[in-house]
Amino acid sequence: MNTIITPWEVKGCVDYDKIVKDFGVSRIDETLLRRMKKITKKLHCFLRRNIFFAHRDLGFILDEYEKGNKFFLYTGRAPSGQVHLGHLIPWLFTKWLQDKFDVELWFQFPDEEKFLFKKDVTLEDTERYTNENMLDVIALGFNPKKTHFLIDTKHAGIMYKEAIKVAKLINFSVAKAAFGFTNEQNIGAIFYTSMQAVPAFLPSVLYKKKIPCLIPHAIDQDPHFRVTRDVIQKVGFSKPASIQCRFLPGLGGMHCDGKMSTAAGETTTIYVTDDAKTVKDKINKYAFSGGKDTTEEHRKYGGNPDVDVSYQWLTFFEEDDKKLQKIYHSYKSGALLSGELKAILIEKINAFLKEHQKKREEAKDKVDLFIYKPNK
């Protein structure tokens, strides 16, 4: 596998080495991978391919697990429009962790976050997004008996009291440094990180015992948990561990900002509700190609899978290492043309989305099973 790891690394503007250094997270090393494999039998392809590439205190989580002290998982989604494929990456991995370790998942929908941070987003917007976004999470197949949704404005009755315990320990200077606030930032946004901290210890409060917490998340959320980790022991709980993934690149390629984003619009994003034709058209039209300009040149010199978005996406969605490796070499040698590579991706994504959309419909009857009931 060693020789194949490199191609799956995202190049471009997002410099993951710099992130590891700047954020102070650790690379997931061979020792940790071996320990994970011992427990899970087979590593998820996101681990094999270094898509989940960094962590904090993952060793502690495994130590505790081996002692029989199970952790719980915490991740979330700030409701803010339609879910796209990039959002699914940490959730798919979280689902795998839940299955393999048989643990609870606390899934936060901080429905105030985008309202507080974006001028034009209303609470009516975020309520609508929350209802939509919950369907996509449920569709991934989480265990309803072990999965609890927390919606900040609806669960504030149990969350606010915990949030202020954290808030008392974080001053404006710290928040300013972690999030780049100015004095013009509103006081709700300044407070918000306290609410994001809560699910990292709320289960310990509710179950009246200390339970280790593992947070799978995209690397951009790390500042929140870094701040949480700095103060949480003073509140009486262990630092949450975390495991971080790279971004699924936008269709436009890794020379842009490296992260799929709704804000960047249609040309870079595939939504989970896109139909098969839309997916096909978007990929054919917008997916940045690592191929040569003419078929002749491509056959002669070969394509570059390292910058080809279709290939990069397959590293996220094609679970079979052998198939993927074959595609890599075939494209690099020039045997596989760009159009053919796109066709492979289109088929893969559409098969995935067909299933997702079916389960998303079925999810509409299941929402209530997932929303945490404080009194149950």
Place this chain on the structure above:
Amino acid sequence: MNTIITPWEVKGCVDYDKIVKDFGVSRIDETLLRRMKKITKKLHCFLRRNIFFAHRDLGFILDEYEKGNKFFLYTGRAPSGQVHLGHLIPWLFTKWLQDKFDVELWFQFPDEEKFLFKKDVTLEDTERYTNENMLDVIALGFNPKKTHFLIDTKHAGIMYKEAIKVAKLINFSVAKAAFGFTNEQNIGAIFYTSMQAVPAFLPSVLYKKKIPCLIPHAIDQDPHFRVTRDVIQKVGFSKPASIQCRFLPGLGGMHCDGKMSTAAGETTTIYVTDDAKTVKDKINKYAFSGGKDTTEEHRKYGGNPDVDVSYQWLTFFEEDDKKLQKIYHSYKSGALLSGELKAILIEKINAFLKEHQKKREEAKDKVDLFIYKPNK
């Protein structure tokens, strides 16, 4: 009455003229007093004596009331130890307003405030204080059918969503200017004013119609409501009106900080749970006297009721204007000695506290009637 109003003004460090100017509140003038009297038949002695001396938009509240559009009252208590006589002043007046105007009262117990602003106060402390403080409010005889207690950590389920609407409109610069924050202030304390804003419009949210709000409060709380007033129209509600009172001076006299305070300790404060002997001892020992050093001198030159704390307290607790006026002149002339004046005050306070303590005991069975139930 005009000639007697002046002696009831508090002199000393607290310069109410400066406060009126600096805070931008308005003095309650004769026109407003006449309008209040027309509705209430007889003015409360706190109005006759200029103890409630300032307001914002009181005219608007009376306009609406006369049009048949009733307001609701909002006041509160940040749980932080035992209630003393000074705390009762706005509440006694609020009770009078509820009776005369037959309106709802929303009484907030922001049990996070002191936790967030004082290093050594825990949430266990504030919970205990809340339970104690509620008894003192109930003991004053508020109508349980028209009085709703809001306890921030317990009612956050309905309050947080409203608080963030306000918070989005207040930036750190504004909070800094209003409350004198530094960058070392914690982010919970910075957010807090949003929670104090909520009861000013929560009834309008819950009843789904705009209801004017009148906030009776001691003048030191004005900055919170000033900030609220600046943004609340953008949330869709009218600016809350307010009516402000002077402080009951501490036993040590008006040459100190002019406000009774638990922090200043036993020598300046009478708690509502003090027994008759304690009250007697404290007043005899600590109440600053405006009398002369010897009986002879006092008889000859007379006492000074304007600085005498016992007399000043009677302006708050002796409702009968004629009795009060007689005491004033009698003390000023030297006919009434300091010890005798203290004896009058001791009797008055102990009669009041005997009744209060009885009702406080009875209140223990009534707490649940007062706590707001979101689902009822």
